[in-house]
Amino acid sequence: MAERFLGVVLRQHQGELKNRPTIGEIGLNHFAPYLMNRVMARWNAHLAEDLKAHGMSTAKMRALAVLSVASSLTINELSVFAVTEQSTMSRTLDALDEQGYIRRQPRTDDMRIRDVSITEEGRAAFEKIWPTMYDLLLKMFEDIDEKEYRAFTTTLHKVLANIHKHDL
């Protein structure tokens, strides 16, 4: 399925349909969202297996990952950062609370808002799965040097800024 495409992928077309390249012209292999979907499908599937062995789900892992680097967050913030729908996040937090991995505290100045934070037990649980995640990262980015890796994440930050800017 490797294709060569010598034209320009990101062609500014000013809304004129005829100026858009077709998917056939670009080639699937030059269509970044397609490539990212393929990579992330493997990343998520590979990790899900390992998480199951640790009695953990993808949503739980994501919540713990985010909470392990943030002091405390509301459920709304957590849903966005952990890329999990709010209803799923709500159920996930109930389960994590039962496991003693997180705590939820009403904010003193607004009792309707509850701040979620990670417990020492939660931190320990995340530390158990972190080596798998990190080693999977190393395998996926094998032979890609730090400079290229930095350029890659810099582009991703620009994309996330565009998503925010255009409210996508």
Add this chain to the structure above:
Amino acid sequence: MAERFLGVVLRQHQGELKNRPTIGEIGLNHFAPYLMNRVMARWNAHLAEDLKAHGMSTAKMRALAVLSVASSLTINELSVFAVTEQSTMSRTLDALDEQGYIRRQPRTDDMRIRDVSITEEGRAAFEKIWPTMYDLLLKMFEDIDEKEYRAFTTTLHKVLANIHKHDL
């Protein structure tokens, strides 16, 4: 949540746990899979809405996208390229067949294998949703020049090659 990390993300640690950086040290914003998951969640959610308006699902769109650039594929190949589980792909093909968007033909030298290909109607249906996909790509990669875009997809190709190499 922006974090600065001046160390090396991709540290080769030769299995010694103590040499792995923690997620706190790296920072979520320097962890590429996290960033890709956030980008793709928005891409997929945004597109799903638009697809629905065209009576199309994500799986259907992916199948048509892949088939529009390949002459014909087996269901196995199609599942991989379209990043869709085989059972889902099987149901998706039934639906696409009913809509007249694809055809399935037993291979003459091995009747157990059926080759899937796109019809003219399928091609027309994909062409209707393509402008949305392409314009979403342009928005997401706004202010990212062609050179940076190429470097980005080149890194993604390396990652996919590593996935294949390590059978991830």
